[in-house]
Amino acid sequence: QVQLVESGGGLVQAGGSLRLSCAASGRTFSSYAMGWFRQTPGKEREFVAAITRTGGTRSYADSVKGRFTISRDNAKNTVYLQMNSLKSEDTAVYYCAARPSGGATPTLPGSYDYWGQGTQVTVSS
Numbered sequence: 446q447v448q449l450v451e452s453g454g455g456l457v458q459a460g461g462s463l464r465l466s467c468a469a470s471g472r473t474f475s476s477y478a479m480g481w482f483r484q485t486p487g488k489e490r491e492f493v494a495a496i497t498r499t500g501g502t503r504s505y506a507d508s509v510k511g512r513f514t515i516s517r518d519n520a521k522n523t524v525y526l527q528m529n530s531l532k533s534e535d536t537a538v539y540y541c542a543a544r545p546s547g548g549a550t551p552t553l554p555g556s557y558d559y560w561g562q563g564t565q566v567t568v569s570s
Contacts (some may be wrong), residue, residue, distance in 0.1 A: 454564030465539030498547030
């Protein structure tokens, strides 16, 4: 069992940056693959980025490639999402997720077992 708590969301102008953090409880964080997803009202949750347990493999949605960077610090039980060059279409609630099988970076929400409560990101144009 792992609990996830996101932070770092807020209101930012288009072209600006934000860094999201997701702090995990438990001693097994370093064995989990971690992902970031986002969701807007009336739409399905969509994949943003994921990282394997060691950080050796990272995956990104095409819509954020080159602008977002996922990283992790296993000593701090934390995963990050650095978001640069933000656009209005990035506005959403952002969720972090954990997957016990840490060697892959799946893009489907159903592949992850644990979820945080979400943090709102609003990009004004």
